[in-house]
Amino acid sequence: MENILRPIYQERASMPNTLGIILVEKTRPVSPTTDNFDMILLVIVKHSEEPWFTKHYSYEGKIAAMHIVEETLLHYWIDTSTYRRAVEWIFEGKVVFDRNEYIEKLKIELASFPYEKRKLKMTIEFAKLIRSYAETKDLHDSGQYLDAYTRMVRCLHYLARLSIIEKGHHPEVTVWNQVRRIDSEVYKLCEEFIQSKEETDQRVQLMLLAVNVAINARSHSAAEHLLRVMRIKDGAWTFGELKNRPEVEAYAADLSALLNYLEEKEIIEAVLTETKGKALYHREYRIKEL
Template identity: 30%
Template sequence: MTLRQTYLKNLQQRLDVQAVLVLNDSDMLVPFREGIFYFVVVNEPQADGKIRRMLFQEQVIIEQQISTWQLEKGAICGLDERLAEMLRRAEIVWDKDHYMKQMKLRLASLSSSLQKKHICREYSQILRFFHETKEFLQQGMMLDAHHSAIQTIHYLARLIVYEAGDHPQPALWTQVKQIDPSIYKLYEELSFNAEALEKRIELLVLAIEFWIASRTKESVRYLVELMETKSGPWRLEELMNHPMIQEAEIEIPLVVDKMLQRLLIQEVVCKEGENGDRETGFILMR
């Protein structure tokens, strides 16, 4: 009996094990360069993230456990991207009731609500790094501006992938080249153009500025749909602390500012203080 057969037989005898997957040792996502990397799917929530390094018949085995509970939650709310990609690439070597085969299909699909959430998050990151790029550029800090410009177009690339109904992959730019060659060309120009660095960043800023202005409404649908659940105004703190926003990791102040500029929302007075101060909130424009 081979090492794999013996190892699998031991796992199959455990009542909590639902499936076993193995990641090819040549895969770039393998977290350890030595040994065979296995995912063990179990029916115990407390097992999430548990990882063991073992010697089995003189062979190093790395075993990472993941619960069916985490997978079910991930199919609805989204799974950690690196973990999701590792599971996508991993080969199923044992699967009770075809559970993991079906789960792989669910994790690969992108529901409309999940797509909107990811797009809004990436859009907020584009705004964050775009503002940094412009600030550094104005202050003459070219290397810092270049770093922020790279981050800006990185999140733009991720957004483009989500818009296409797919998940970003480790080889992101190979993926984007197939989906939107114009965005790939922007990255290429920033990286390899013979122009001076300052000029390359300035050209990217112009392109991104135009893109942001034309795509705000489509990119903030997740936030708009949340705001539609309430008839009155939303205070900034209320939006920032909403569980849906915190879970999505959206940079709310930046998105709100852009929505105000694009006349998608309106600022109104929510409460007047005794000292003449007035707290404001935001309502959707109809």
Template identity: 30%
Template sequence: MAMKREESQQAYLKKLQQRPDVQAVLVLPVSDLLVPFRDGAFYLVVVNQPQTEGKIRRLHLQGRVVMEQQISTWQLEKGAVCGLDERLAAMLGRAEVLWDKDGYMKQMKLRLNRLPSAIQKKLICREYSQLLRFFHETKEFLQQGLILDAYHSLIQSLHSWARLIVYEAGEHPQAALWSQVKQMDSSVFKLYEELSVNGEALEKRIELLVLAIEFWITSKIKESVTFLMEVMETKTGPWRLEELMNHPAIVDAKIEVPLLIDKMIQRLLIQEVVFTEGANGDKEIGLILLR
């Protein structure tokens, strides 16, 4: 059986190597958590055609069904500069390179493993803002006595916190996120463990974690919003909220800007100023970064 699998893989590789657009071929472990297919091999084929990006096929290969996902070199090049989709980054990190034309994929994997500083700051800012959002939801649900809803939002908060820790370490979150975080910050892992397995009443567990998260949010705000502060530094005058949210570096970043602004005002990182705007004399609030 193993010999037949090896023969079918070699035949498949030979066919791909004859295509001028194929740059590399990788395969994921069958037992990998990221593989949405359990009955056969899952191949990643790197091609020089942008229009094939994300194309997935089920193939019948000498009596076996396999999956093939195509990735464009353009997508990888863009990912090395701007950040790659997390799931795809995790898949590439785990995949074995079966064939690599001109050593392209070897170099690309090295580049993708290094999280550029600008992207790292943006991702940290995004996760911090998501943590803030779910944390506020947790407190609101807790005050309303909606314990299960508070629990759900708290789990979301912890996941954002965990991802932030991974990004701070310059890595990409893995499928087994908490196993990854356990090696990086055992204190946060223990908080998650306490929420999950502690025998105390659920409401009491939530209240204890709310206190821990609130302290961390307050103490880490300046480092976590560096990305947003650097964007604001590109302009000398006040920012309108809408203008800031529509900045090219922010608009698609999934950052909860209004929540961050409120927190930054509270922590005296931003100052509000009033200026007259428009023909009708509306007094709009602008935002100035305090240096």
């Protein structure tokens, strides 16, 4: 099918706005990497009226998708894991056009996984893990054991992604294949949970204890990105101030759960200031002094 798509990507390559073009072929009958398309054509551009434009093609029973993605959006996907397939496309795809070695440099940057970007991703996954853990515990405590079971699977998925990032790798779509190679301890947790012969409520209860230990062991390192933001100023932060910081945007939806957890662990503390209402106080947050 590449021959059929060649005129399309050659036309795109001739445009000065195009930075690079990658082809990704489907290699298995079921291919999450390509969304089951036979071929993906990723076109990276400097600027575009539409940050992400997609068009589908069909030829002799095969299907292809072309994604034209603005550079800034692509980097946002990579930094926040918003669209995880993009990283796999860059690493696994065939480079058919590369202006000034743009894609080659991007691959080098991805492989090195810069410290700041790694810390951001860790906090994103940690915040999701904290929220999911709290939801799992609440479901279990209220007797909703099947819902607690499915939510625990999600907890383990976030923990797996976090452990992969800790080891300096980008999480792939097939996370558990990665974890089996990278972090056998986390992989065994999932195996024990899935293969356990205990009743569902007991399975969830035991895994809540194990995941809680894993969370507590990572409380400082995984929350470091937020703590560094909070150190920008000496005083306390309102929730709104923190939520609206551009650095926090990627995990703003889980910020409340993360702050509550860090306060519970006495890593941060709440500062209360009076309001006009009787016995009603504003809550602000600051890092707790040791």
